[in-house]
Amino acid sequence: MDIRLDAINHFYGKTEILKDITIDIPSGKIVCLVGPSGCGKSTLLRFAGGLEKPTSGRVLQLGEPPEGCLNTLTYVFQDFALLPWRSVRGNISLVLEDHGIRGTKADAIITDVLARTRLTDFDKALPKQLSGGMKQRVAIARALAVNPAVLLMDEPLSALDSQTRELLMDDLVTLWTRTPFTALYVTHNLAEAVRLGHRVVVLSRRPGRIREIVEIDKPLAERGYADADLEIIQKHLWDLMRDEARAAEEELIDV
Amino acid sequence: MSDTAFANTPLAEETRQSEVRFRGGGFAPRNRRWVGFVVFAVLIGLAEIGTRTGFISNLTLPRPSDVLETIVQLYQSGLLFKHLVPSLTRLVVGAALGASIGISVGVMVGLFSYVRAGLVPLLAALFPIPKIALLPLFVIWFGIDEGSKYALIAFGTFTPTAVATYSAVDNVDRSLIRMGQSFGLSWFSIVRKIVLPGAMPGILSGLRISLAIAIILLVAAEMLGAQYGIGAYILEAGSLYDLERLFAGVVILSLLGVLVSTVIGIIERRLLGWRT
Numbered sequence: 001m002d003i004r005l006d007a008i009n010h011f012y013g014k015t016e017i018l019k020d021i022t023i024d025i026p027s028g029k030i031v032c033l034v035g036p037s038g039c040g041k042s043t044l045l046r047f048a049g050g051l052e053k054p055t056s057g058r059v060l061q062l063g064e065p066p067e068g069c070l071n072t073l074t075y076v077f078q079d080f081a082l083l084p085w086r087s088v089r090g091n092i093s094l095v096l097e098d099h100g101i102r103g104t105k106a107d108a109i110i111t112d113v114l115a116r117t118r119l120t121d122f123d124k125a126l127p128k129q130l131s132g133g134m135k136q137r138v139a140i141a142r143a144l145a146v147n148p149a150v151l152l153m154d155e156p157l158s159a160l161d162s163q164t165r166e167l168l169m170d171d172l173v174t175l176w177t178r179t180p181f182t183a184l185y186v187t188h189n190l191a192e193a194v195r196l197g198h199r200v201v202v203l204s205r206r207p208g209r210i211r212e213i214v215e216i217d218k219p220l221a222e223r224g225y226a227d228a229d230l231e232i233i234q235k236h237l238w239d240l241m242r243d244e245a246r247a248a249e250e251e252l253i254d255v
Numbered sequence: 256m257s258d259t260a261f262a263n264t265p266l267a268e269e270t271r272q273s274e275v276r277f278r279g280g281g282f283a284p285r286n287r288r289w290v291g292f293v294v295f296a297v298l299i300g301l302a303e304i305g306t307r308t309g310f311i312s313n314l315t316l317p318r319p320s321d322v323l324e325t326i327v328q329l330y331q332s333g334l335l336f337k338h339l340v341p342s343l344t345r346l347v348v349g350a351a352l353g354a355s356i357g358i359s360v361g362v363m364v365g366l367f368s369y370v371r372a373g374l375v376p377l378l379a380a381l382f383p384i385p386k387i388a389l390l391p392l393f394v395i396w397f398g399i400d401e402g403s404k405y406a407l408i409a410f411g412t413f414t415p416t417a418v419a420t421y422s423a424v425d426n427v428d429r430s431l432i433r434m435g436q437s438f439g440l441s442w443f444s445i446v447r448k449i450v451l452p453g454a455m456p457g458i459l460s461g462l463r464i465s466l467a468i469a470i471i472l473l474v475a476a477e478m479l480g481a482q483y484g485i486g487a488y489i490l491e492a493g494s495l496y497d498l499e500r501l502f503a504g505v506v507i508l509s510l511l512g513v514l515v516s517t518v519i520g521i522i523e524r525r526l527l528g529w530r531t
Contacts, residue, residue, distance in 0.1 A: 127529075
């Protein structure tokens with residue numbers, strides 16, 4: 001199933017946040033959304049999953065969601081959003097319970113996603129016992145459990161330290177290589193964007209407009225840490241954003 | 256100086272050395288349970304010594320050992336349970352009524368804008384009313400027997416519980432609720448699995464206060480028209496200036512308070528083990 005953001009405009013009061021955004025997210029690809037802070041990229045992600053409504057424009061699902069899909073558009077949040085009173089297993093079973101999946105059927109799904117995120121031994125742990133990286137892996141496992149058509153990832157690695165971030169990027173690449181998933185991936189970290197994105201959409205400062213769409217052809221599995229090809233693309237992205245990022249940084253917040 | 260010559264930069268070892276002073280202590284309460292007992296023991300010990308030596312006259316303060324003796328006599332005569340059972344029944348029934356209505360109302364206020372707009376001013380108006388002042392009214396409404404006592408205790412526990420509950424619901428992490436919505440959880444599931452457990456810490460600390468208030472109101476209710484009960488016992492002793500029995504009653508009330516607080520502590524430890 002593909003997803004299309006179609007001519008999205010958005011205002012907060014009189015302030016224009018997003019202007020004429022059209023993005024296609026083809027099935028089985030990861031589209032990264034980068035831009036200076038406050039450009040509305042997270043807002044755009046909330047539109048994509050129906051958590052907020054744009055002033056004008058539509059979000060379209062093209063085609064049928066895959067079979068066995070419980071939650072077509074599934075988020076992975078920056079702050080993990082795990083229930084602290086539920087164990088790792090309980091947090092995953094939370095999203096299955098409402099679909100009437102319990103008992104052995106739920107166990108099979110949970111065991112599978114835990115294995116895919118290398119968390120099998122930690123299923124009884126509480127979130128407070130886990131490191132940031134493991135928490136995010138639990139959140140990813142939870143997202144995979146509902147077999148989503150599109151993953152909407154809101155700066156999933158931004159709350160982690162840089163080493164954990166590298167490790168988790170490898171994990172995401174492995175996950176994708178094994179079973180390609182579709183994702184809209186919002187980040188402000190250009191290294192993540194060039195590592196994980198098949199396509200990188202650069203937004204401008206507020207009001208957010210599409211400045212450039214960069215396609216990266218190199219297969220995910222062949223991209224690595226400090227990859228020379230990626231460095232060039234990353235530098236290009238940074239050149240696009242640098243001045244705006246500085247201007248955005250120096251802006252006063254008045255909301 | 257060039258910044259490459261790090262290895263050649265000498266430390267000023269020859270000059271006066273002084274160790275960096277530690278200044279990060281304190282502000283981290285730790286569990287020192289025995290201190291509480293020591294404070295009790297010292298105070299009671301002082302009272303005992305004072306009354307024995309005559310430094311404190313028997314009219315000022317009864318001798319702690321005499322108070323203990325009075326409690327033992329009360330127990331042996333079987334009167335203790337005759338007073339304690341009705342008191343505990345009133346406390347349990349009244350507090351259970353008030354707390355459960357308070358929690359339900361608090362959750363509704365926390366969840367629905369209209370209920371909030373309608374009830375928050377009402378709660379603010381009810382909260383500062385000294386509930387004891389309403390006892391005559393409750394007697395007219397619910398009769399002189401148990402009914403008015405249940406109502407008074409229930410009403411007294413209701414307001415603090417409701418206020419604590421709705422602010423606890425307000426404080427539930429919104430990002431968890433968004434998460435629930437984004438996974439397509441039903442409204443009811445979100446309330447039951449995310450809002451209620453998330454509000455539990457606040458609800459329980461509210462209950463700590465409400466139940467202490469319930470004990471205060473229990474005594475107040477029993478001072479007005481009850482034959483048996485700790486409150487009636489204290490009132491009777493007080494009107495006779497029988498300080499030993501007065502203090503015996505007060506000690507029983509204190510123990511009741513400690514018991515309630517301990518029970519809530521146990522519930523907190525079992526239910527809120529997930530907190531960091």
